[in-house]
Amino acid sequence: MSEQTSPATAISKPIPSITPDLAEFFAGARRGELMVQKCQGCGVLRFPAHETCANCLDGQAKWVPVSGRGTIYSFNIMHQVYHPGFAGEVPYAVVVVQLDEGVKFISNLVGIKPHDIRCGMPVEVIFEKVSEEITLPKFRPRAGN
Amino acid sequence: MSLRGKCAIAGLGQTRMGKNFDHPNAMGFAVEAVKLALDDAGLTRDDLDGLLVNPGITWSENQMASFSLQQALGLRNLRLSAMMNLGGATGAAMIMHAVQAIASGMANTVACVFADAPLRPPSPRKNGGGSAAAYGFARGLNAAYGLFGVNAQYAFVARRHMHLYGTTSDHLGAIAVAQRKWANMNPAAQFCDTPMTLDDYHESRWVVEPFHLYDCCLVSNGGLAVIVTSSDRAKDLKKPPVYILGMGQGHPGGDPMDTLVSGAPIAKETAFAMAGVELSDIQLAELYDCYTFTVLVTLEDYGFCPKGEGGPFVADGKTAPGGSLPVNTGGGQLSSFYMWGMTPVAEAVAQVRGEAGTRQVPRHDVCLVSGNGGILSTHSTLVLSTRI
Ligand SMILES: [Zn+2]
Numbered sequence: 019m020s021e022q023t024s025p026a027t028a029i030s031k032p033i034p035s036i037t038p039d040l041a042e043f044f045a046g047a048r049r050g051e052l053m054v055q056k057c058q059g060c061g062v063l064r065f066p067a068h069e070t071c072a073n074c075l076d077g078q079a080k081w082v083p084v085s086g087r088g089t090i091y092s093f094n095i096m097h098q099v100y101h102p103g104f105a106g107e108v109p110y111a112v113v114v115v116q117l118d119e120g121v122k123f124i125s126n127l128v129g130i131k132p133h134d135i136r137c138g139m140p141v142e143v144i145f146e147k148v149s150e151e152i153t154l155p156k157f158r159p160r161a162g163n
Numbered sequence: 164m165s166l167r168g169k170c171a172i173a174g175l176g177q178t179r180m181g182k183n184f185d186h187p188n189a190m191g192f193a194v195e196a197v198k199l200a201l202d203d204a205g206l207t208r209d210d211l212d213g214l215l216v217n218p219g220i221t222w223s224e225n226q227m228a229s230f231s232l233q234q235a236l237g238l239r240n241l242r243l244s245a246m247m248n249l250g251g252a253t254g255a256a257m258i259m260h261a262v263q264a265i266a267s268g269m270a271n272t273v274a275c276v277f278a279d280a281p282l283r284p285p286s287p288r289k290n291g292g293g294s295a296a297a298y299g300f301a302r303g304l305n306a307a308y309g310l311f312g313v314n315a316q317y318a319f320v321a322r323r324h325m326h327l328y329g330t331t332s333d334h335l336g337a338i339a340v341a342q343r344k345w346a347n348m349n350p351a352a353q354f355c356d357t358p359m360t361l362d363d364y365h366e367s368r369w370v371v372e373p374f375h376l377y378d379c380c381l382v383s384n385g386g387l388a389v390i391v392t393s394s395d396r397a398k399d400l401k402k403p404p405v406y407i408l409g410m411g412q413g414h415p416g417g418d419p420m421d422t423l424v425s426g427a428p429i430a431k432e433t434a435f436a437m438a439g440v441e442l443s444d445i446q447l448a449e450l451y452d453c454y455t456f457t458v459l460v461t462l463e464d465y466g467f468c469p470k471g472e473g474g475p476f477v478a479d480g481k482t483a484p485g486g487s488l489p490v491n492t493g494g495g496q497l498s499s500f501y502m503w504g505m506t507p508v509a510e511a512v513a514q515v516r517g518e519a520g521t522r523q524v525p526r527h528d529v530c531l532v533s534g535n536g537g538i539l540s541t542h543s544t545l546v547l548s549t550r551i
Contacts, residue, residue: 031307031309032302032306032307033307034302034303034304034306034307035302040304066304091323091420092319092320092322092323092326092420093319093322094315094318094319094322094371094372094373095369095371095372096309096310096311096315096371097368097369097370097371097372098312098370098371100309100311100312101306101309101311104309107309109369109372110309112308112309112310112315114319114420122418122420124304124305124308124310125308126308126309132372136326137322137323137326138326148307152307154304154307154308156308
């Protein structure tokens, strides 16, 4: 896996497809906005997308932008290569960001070494264009408060 | 109507475990396990009228696994049949449903079965494994961020516990070392002949931080079955009955990262009330251990220590051989074998019967068994005893 000449490492990281339930999420990301679902019944925000609200069971939701600011709720450091697109990156961190609006968002934190990441660290969203259609929200550390 | 002590585990069937290829697939291991369990109980196939199955990974797509197993075993005229899946909580949950069926008159003698065969013999490498098509599983947002597998999700929860409560790698390692010591006395354990120190634990490779290799359960081929019947009938059979005093389930829902609590408090309430026991009555515990961390949380959630103090609780070896609370006395899924919720059940049966050889604990009258599925998502509790 670690050999750069191996054909497997020529495979790039997986690019998500734009499923109907995430169309507005990705449209927002292309514009530079982090979007989550807002229940029209009770106003609770949620992500990932769901058909119905687990709080009030309402089926109507719209996509709304959030601040993109939050803190690291938890994180891990991946050491195994599950997909060859990540072969050159292990060990890398995956973080759970708790957005200021309360919703959790799984992502990557850029501009920091994995072992310097701490729970509670303030972060803010950035947008990484990976294809014409797909821009991925990622996060970077920000100064506290 | 209380079900306390109404039924008992009368037979235990355990195949060889780990990297063995005695059967080409899980069905073969399941058949062997049932055969062994019937022999152990002194019963025959004709005595069985119920069959509950928890298929492992390799036959989970068989939507009628209990019927498939009935056919493979040549069983006729069953009165109870179901495939069940609550993840790691299923082993104990199958036993609960067997008890309910027997106590209500729906069935008399029920086999509860788990089997899996994820390990394959070495074979020539297939071509085409490196193509992009081979990674079709990697869809969606999580894959784009490099998040794969259950280990990685469980690691989030463990990290959160470390952050909030100061739990350390040494604490998790203490659980791994304690269970390895037990496994070193269990001839059926995959790590029977491999001792491990805390240094060995720390030197084992990272799988996904904060989990080392030895924080994670094994991978095993094998099958486990138990025979459940009425206590009256069990008394006349070959082996000492393992009475089922209490049973309960707890499925908290929501995000386990927020609570760091399993379903154990809910399941315990039902099971202990039925059994008429308190925590101080528990003499040994066989706790579900997909990870070291799961044991730590489960100890907290049953109240052996306050929430957040699972780390210091295990650090001094009290769950290890010679400690005040023997836990996972066969080595558990970390060091013996990974048969989901049936691993703790099997060890409990061996201990309560007094058949656990050099690892037998001296006080084995009241044993706690837990099952846990998903990420602290589903939970099952049994209280087993030598007497009613
Ligand atoms: Zn709602």
